[in-house]
Every structure is written in structure tokens, then in C-alpha cells.
Amino acid sequence: MPSSHALRLPEAADVEAAAERLRGQIVTTPLLESAALNERLGGRLLVKAEMLQRTGSYKFRGAFNRLSRLDGTERGRGVVAYSSGNHAQGVAAAARALDIPALIVMPSRAPMVKVEGTRSHGAEVVFYDEASERREEVAERLAGERGATLVRPYEDAEVVAGQGTVGLELAAQAGAAQAALDAVLVPCGGGGLVAGTALVLAKVCPAAELWAVEPQGFDDTRRSLAAGERLEIAPGAKSFCDALLAPTPGKLTFALNRRLLAGGLAVDDATVAAAMRDAFTYLKVVAEPGGAVALAAALSGAFDCRGKTVAVICSGGNVDPEAFGKVLGETA
Amino acid sequence: MPSSHALRLPEAADVEAAAERLRGQIVTTPLLESAALNERLGGRLLVKAEMLQRTGSYKFRGAFNRLSRLDGTERGRGVVAYSSGNHAQGVAAAARALDIPALIVMPSRAPMVKVEGTRSHGAEVVFYDEASERREEVAERLAGERGATLVRPYEDAEVVAGQGTVGLELAAQAGAAQAALDAVLVPCGGGGLVAGTALVLAKVCPAAELWAVEPQGFDDTRRSLAAGERLEIAPGAKSFCDALLAPTPGKLTFALNRRLLAGGLAVDDATVAAAMRDAFTYLKVVAEPGGAVALAAALSGAFDCRGKTVAVICSGGNVDPEAFGKVLGETA
Known part of the structure; x- marks a missing residue:
């Protein structure tokens, strides 16, 4: 949550x-x-x-603002995000700029330009199946396993x-x-x-x-x-x-x-x-x-x-x- | 000349x-x-x-600079330009901004986007046949007939x-x-x-x-x-x-x-x-x-x-x- x-x-x-x-x-x-x-x-x-x-x-703006508020311990544990592709790239690029590991949960049918863009910023990409899984749950589980911060695409003031x-x-x-x-x-x-x-x-x-x-x-x-x-x-x-x-x-x-x-x-x-x-x-x-x-x-x-x-x-x-x-x- | x-x-x-x-x-x-x-x-x-x-x-830059130097009499007589399409649009838009009539000589095979763009700025378009005519000569003749100023695409300091x-x-x-x-x-x-x-x-x-x-x-x-x-x-x-x-x-x-x-x-x-x-x-x-x-x-x-x-x-x-x-x- x-x-x-x-x-x-x-x-x-x-x-x-x-x-x-x-x-x-x-x-x-x-x-x-x-x-x-x-x-x-x-x-x-x-x-x-x-x-x-x-x-x-525009997604880089919100991602960078959010990630720049993380403290040193949080940065070391990394971030997890879920996204159809633009928030994914925004979080990946902001994480690279701030030297934070990033894992992104994406739908298996996301446009290739978005998947490749996310990977090009050094993020790890995990696909989920839109028919059988809810992306929020996949992301919450992965963040919990790693102690990482979940960066939501819009339910977040920063x-x-x-x-x-x-x-x-x-x-x-x-x-x-x-x-x-x-x-x-x-x-x-x-x-x-x-x-x-x-x-x-x-x-x-x-x-x-x-x-x-x-x-x-x-x-x-x-x-x-x-x-x-x-x-x-x-x-x-x-x-x-x-x-x-x-x-x-x-x-x-x-x-x-x-x-x-x-x-x-x-x-x-x-x-x-x-x-x-x-x-x-x-x-x-x-x-x-x-x-x-x-x-x-x-x-x-x-x-x-x-x-x-x-x-x-x-x-x-x-x-x-x-x-x-x-x-x-x-x-x- | x-x-x-x-x-x-x-x-x-x-x-x-x-x-x-x-x-x-x-x-x-x-x-x-x-x-x-x-x-x-x-x-x-x-x-x-x-x-x-x-x-x-970029052609609007040179065209506007050149046309803004014309005096009142010259503006009234209008301008003529020849162009494959970008100088055409630049001159047409600059002429409209300065309230100067413009006639543009274009090749009959110019991209449609360039012909339509030129017309959309209110210029008159005359086509020439690339195989049989030299565009400079067509433009010089038309400018001479009208007493208009010929605005060359690059042989011009302004x-x-x-x-x-x-x-x-x-x-x-x-x-x-x-x-x-x-x-x-x-x-x-x-x-x-x-x-x-x-x-x-x-x-x-x-x-x-x-x-x-x-x-x-x-x-x-x-x-x-x-x-x-x-x-x-x-x-x-x-x-x-x-x-x-x-x-x-x-x-x-x-x-x-x-x-x-x-x-x-x-x-x-x-x-x-x-x-x-x-x-x-x-x-x-x-x-x-x-x-x-x-x-x-x-x-x-x-x-x-x-x-x-x-x-x-x-x-x-x-x-x-x-x-x-x-x-x-x-x-x-």
C-alpha cells in the first residue's frame, strides 16, 4: 500500500x-x-x-521528482514500477540518473519502442500477463521481496x-x-x-x-x-x-x-x-x-x-x- | 540580376x-x-x-529578414521567388506577415505538402517544367513583368x-x-x-x-x-x-x-x-x-x-x- x-x-x-x-x-x-x-x-x-x-x-518529471526524495537507504534497495511503457521509461531514466536500481513490470503486449526504451535506461523488465494477473499485485509482490520502493504512476503526491x-x-x-x-x-x-x-x-x-x-x-x-x-x-x-x-x-x-x-x-x-x-x-x-x-x-x-x-x-x-x-x- | x-x-x-x-x-x-x-x-x-x-x-528566417528591408514602394509591387518548396513557404509566410503580395515559381513535381503550405500562406503559385525551363529565368521574367522584387534563396546577403x-x-x-x-x-x-x-x-x-x-x-x-x-x-x-x-x-x-x-x-x-x-x-x-x-x-x-x-x-x-x-x- x-x-x-x-x-x-x-x-x-x-x-x-x-x-x-x-x-x-x-x-x-x-x-x-x-x-x-x-x-x-x-x-x-x-x-x-x-x-x-x-x-x-512527461513521465520523467514525476519519476525524477519522486526518486529524488528517497534517502540513501531507500536508494540502495531500488525501485519497482508498473507501467504500460511511459512511466516505465520515466522511472528507468530517473533511476539511472540517480544511480538507483530499477525493476519495471510491463504488459507483454506493450509497444516495442517502450520496452526497448525502458531497457536502454538500464532497468530490469518483468512482463505480466494482462489476462490473468493484476499488475499492481505483481509489482507489490516484487517490491516486497526486494525491500524496494514501489513508485506508483499517479497515486503519489510527489x-x-x-x-x-x-x-x-x-x-x-x-x-x-x-x-x-x-x-x-x-x-x-x-x-x-x-x-x-x-x-x-x-x-x-x-x-x-x-x-x-x-x-x-x-x-x-x-x-x-x-x-x-x-x-x-x-x-x-x-x-x-x-x-x-x-x-x-x-x-x-x-x-x-x-x-x-x-x-x-x-x-x-x-x-x-x-x-x-x-x-x-x-x-x-x-x-x-x-x-x-x-x-x-x-x-x-x-x-x-x-x-x-x-x-x-x-x-x-x-x-x-x-x-x-x-x-x-x-x-x- | x-x-x-x-x-x-x-x-x-x-x-x-x-x-x-x-x-x-x-x-x-x-x-x-x-x-x-x-x-x-x-x-x-x-x-x-x-x-x-x-x-x-529555417527558410522563414532569411525570407522575413530580406522582406523586412523592402521600402513601402517595393512592398506594394510584391515579391517573386523560385523554390522547390521550403524557400517558397518561407517567402509566402513572411510576405503575408508583412502584407506583401507574393508569387512563387515551383517545380511541377514538388511535394504536395510544400505546394499546399505555400498556398495556405496566401501566395500565388506558378509551376514550371523542370525538363524544359530554368526556374531562375521564369522567376526573373515574372518579376520583371510585375516590377516585383526577386527574392533569391541564397544569392542575397540579407x-x-x-x-x-x-x-x-x-x-x-x-x-x-x-x-x-x-x-x-x-x-x-x-x-x-x-x-x-x-x-x-x-x-x-x-x-x-x-x-x-x-x-x-x-x-x-x-x-x-x-x-x-x-x-x-x-x-x-x-x-x-x-x-x-x-x-x-x-x-x-x-x-x-x-x-x-x-x-x-x-x-x-x-x-x-x-x-x-x-x-x-x-x-x-x-x-x-x-x-x-x-x-x-x-x-x-x-x-x-x-x-x-x-x-x-x-x-x-x-x-x-x-x-x-x-x-x-x-x-x-
């Missing part, structure tokens, strides 16, 4: 402290803009390009605070671009990125509405926000957004998100694929399916950008070349 | 003046780095991601000075990353980007060797540097690097490059395609063939990076999805 320390609710000051710890360790990812996309939308769209972050997603540094950068860059944000759309799996971002934007950019965007069928946060309680996804749902398949909102993240978000939106796979193609054509960046859902909500009109200034976070770019080539070959 | 003003040799001070004019008009493109690529090379590789520039290549602002940013970003550059590799067609970059790096980063990188068969600058005089390509050469098919070095650019460069390198199409895949996998950016030649020289060992700190400019990302999908599908 997570310690009570890890499950306390983070505050904006925790995000600011995380930004200090991350200074010099992370890429200040650019805020991109396309005249052609602005024209199409009849609004102003700003895209936070977090696929350009170390390890190809992880959420680290992810929130994306929002801190975004607010500063929007200010420099003289953009008064009406709304910010954020990809949502367990809800860590949107919760951390919401925390800090509520302080530095209170006029902006925050929206969580999920794949259709995995819109547990959208439905939970509407219901006022944590709901699970319906069984049998499928999506190619492998990074966003969490079955229910995190306790910690939902406690923040129900207070701070305007609501949730859902987009289907075809809409996401179109957004990946537009990111390729107009922004020249590689967005993975889960990383492109917020962009998809803006470009498809699921969120109406007309007359507004809207920022979206593109949260990752770890997609296999075959899968990306297939998306490029599909017509809209 | 270009005016004598345009054919004077630019100096480092012209690049600094261009940077002032471009402030707030351009993206400060990031300098990317991948731990995996550094490990593979046994050195440190920094990648200036100019595909993230407005219009998807264009070269604008392109050199890439080098100015690169030097500052390398300094911030505590990287003492041993070498900088730059894609080369007519030689404007490398000449402008060389001008400014000779001043602010004199220890770095500058190398021009060209597609195999179009290595006129490499051969000209070795011979000490401007040579033409051999007839019948083919390459998919559509942005870098200039048949001979520019007079103005060669006068600078023969003084400032360490030499030239050539890479074949398969090597370039491998670099495009690596940019996709490790850097999450879209490099077009011509934009990837310098990266290809570093990653293939054509330039030996072992034990060195090397920066490469990735100069553009305007590639059709079908062509990019094909590159992703090829195995190394």
Missing part, C-alpha cells in the same frame, strides 16, 4: 518545489503553434510538445507534483506568447498529469478551464466527474491509446480533479489518428495515440475552440514505426 | 541585426539530445530542430544573414547546455544556411569546425571546397533530398564557405532514410530527407563523433505522409 505520505494531497507549492528539483534535468519543451491550424479552428491553439521530453513523455511542472512551464510560455488561456485540454489515464497541471493553473492562470480528455470507452474520469464519484470503465472496451487504459480514476487524482476540473471529454480512435496526422503535417512532431487525445478534442470540435485561446498538452511520442506508418496511410 | 547590394558579403554583424528583426517573429527552436544516440555514438550529439520553425524549415540566426541560437543553447562544440554539421543546397551559420560561429564559437553535408551526387559544395573553385554536379544524379538539389554552389555563399568551412561530406539516400527513422524514434520529430543529411552524417559515422561534442542542424520537416510512411517501413 502507498504510505500516507505519498497519498497526501499535493498543493501548488509542491509543484513549484518539484520545478526546482527538476531544473537542469528536464527539457523545457516548446509551446508550438500553427497558423494553418489556427485558421482552421477559428481560434488560437497552443500545443505543449511533451513528446520532446526526456524518454519521449509524482503528481512533478507532472504538474508541465503546467507551470505552459503558463509561463503562454504568457510570453501573449496568450490569455481560455481553456487547457490534458490527456488523462489515471489523472496525474491533469491533476498536477490543474493544481498549478488554478494558482497562476485561474481564468483557464481545465478539461481531462480520454479515449472513448476509457472515459472513466469524464463519467466520474459527472457522477461525483469514482466509476469504472465498462468491460470489453478497446482503444489503441495504450497509455490511457486505466480502468478507474486514482483516489488521489480524483480528489483533486473533482475540485479543479471543468469536466471530461472523450474521443474515438479515428479522431485521434487524424490528430496524429495533423501533428505530423502542421507541427512536425510525433504524437503517440494516448499523447494526441487532447489535440484530437480540439481539432475535431469535441471542444469548440472558435474565438478562444486553447492550450493542449501532447503528452508523449512513443509509438512504433509500423503503427505510425499505418496512421499516416489512413485517409481522414 | 541581383543588385550589388544583395550580393555584398554579409558579416557577423548582419546576422546579429537579423536576429533583432526576427525577435518575436520566429520560434526559438529547441536543441534536442538523446541519451541513447549519445551512447551509440560514443560522443555527445545536439540536434537543432529547425523543422519546428514557422513553415516547417537572406544569408537571416539563415545565420540559426547558428546564433545554436551557440547560445550549446553554451546553456555546457556543451563545448567540436564540430557543427549543416545541410547544404546552395549553401545559405551553412554560410550564415559559419559567419556567426566563427565569431562566437571559433573552436568549432563547420562542415557542409550534401546528398550523394549533389555534393558540388564538397567537391568545390576541395578544388578551390565552383564546380557543377555531374548530369544524371538522383536523390530523394528534394530540398538540396542545387547544381552548383552560390557565388556569394561559396565566397564565404571556402573561407570558413572545414570541408564537405556526402551521404546516400539509404543513410538519410535511417537518420529520418532515428529522428522519429529517439527525438520524436519529423525530418524531411534534405533536412536529415547532417544528422545522417553524424549517425552513420561519415563524420566521426567518438569523443566529441557535435551539433547538427535538422533544417526542415516538410515531407509527404506517404513518403515518410515508406521510410518508416524500410528496414535499416
